[in-house]
Amino acid sequence: MGKGFGIKKQKHGEKDYKAYVDLLCKILKIISQHPNNLEKAVYPLLEGNLDKLNDYFAEVLRRWAKVKLSEDFKQAYNTADAILGFINLLKNFRQVDTASCIEISIAGNEVVLVFVRSPCFSKTIWANIQHNLGNCYMKRIQGEREENLEKAINCLKKELEIHTQNHHPQEWLKVKNDLGVAYSDRIQGKHSENIKQALHHFTEALQAFPHDSFPEHLGRLSHNLTFVLREEIFSKGNYLPEGTQQLICNFTEDLQEFIQKCEPEKWANIQRHLGDFYDANHQGDRAKNLEQAIYFYAKALQVFTQEKCPEGWATIQQHQGNSYLRRI
Structure with missing residues (x-):
């Protein structure tokens, strides 16, 4: 690229730093003082x-918090708690740039993660932060996608050390x-x-666990299992790795029937993905x-009817028709 082209990163001086710290302190103070009505209290300031x-x-948050979390323990504890509260608020604040929101979340989670390594804290707090970081790195826009996924997998594996199947079943299901998803997207x-x-x-x-x-x-x-199957076989034309056919057989009818009762549209999408998988499977x-x-296409058409979902109905009809043409 020739000289003078491209986007230069804006430089910030000490005056900017103080202004940003002032805003950060205002946010954290409101969060500490209004724990029960955070969105109403904080969103106007963010807007x-x-x-x-x-x-x-994000840079300011990381730099400032490193100092504050190394001072008086009680004050540091309150600061760390407020930072995590702020990060949770950002998840639902749609007006901020998504990429910057993720960078702020990563900075906040990483700096608090160091603080909560102390024996004074429950290990579940540490595991929850690992989970949040894993999700942030999976969604991260900045940086190299390959490196971000490796960081995500590393965080999620660490979370599994605490969120075990027996002691934290719901958290274990989330991280699994x-x-x-992370391994299905992995580049390395x-x-x-x-x-x-x-x-x-x-x-x-x-x-x-029991399906109910x-x-x-x-x-x-x-849904994610069948989506990966569909992508690998139907979209990419890949063969499944040896030994995984039995895994699909263990995806039992009774589980699908249970999902059908709870979320019929999600169930129908699963049937559609399974249809695509078997259609492309050699x-x-x-x-x-x-x-x-x-x-499976026929089962999906029980929900995706011409009247209720004409586009989905037409797509599945076409896929089923192609299967009939290839029928042996």
Whole structure:
């Protein structure tokens, strides 16, 4: 690129730093004083300072908090609690730039993570922050996608050390789902091994509890499992890694029927993805795979009717028609 082109990063002086710190302190003070009505109390201040909710704010937060969290423990504890409250508020504040919001969240979580390593804190707080960081790095816009996914996987694996299946079942289901998604998107390593890891996390979680235990989590896991299957076979034309066929067989009918009762549209999408998977699958008995595809498309059409969802109905009809044409 020639000289004089490109975007220069804005330089900030000490005056800017003080202005940003002043805003940060105001936000944290309001959060500490109004714990029960945070959105109403904080959002007006954020709306009046949208120009400061940027990447430099993330730098200021990290620099300022490192000092404050190393001082008097009681005051540091209150500061850390307010920072986490602020980060949670940002998740639903749609007016701030998404990329900057993620950078602010990463900065806040990472600096508080160091503080909560103290034996004074519950390990679940540490695990919750690892979970938040994992999600931030999965969604991160800045930086290299490959590196961000590795950081996400590392954070989520650390979370699993605390959020175990027996002691924290719902958190365990969440992190297993997130690991499945992260491995399915992973760039480093062998693709087939990453997909095998993704399918392992999804299916292990789906088989861990009775199907009526955590319907929301199991529904999300089911949807993501079938989506990965569909993408690998139908969209990319890849064969599944050896040994994963049995994982699909363990995706049982009774689980699907349970999801159908709770969330029929999500269930119908699962049927559609399974139809796409079997239609494109050349592993095993091809004739049986095509019959399975036709069967799952027919089930999806029970929900995606011409009257209620004409576009979805037309797409599934077309896919089912192609399966009939290929029928052996």
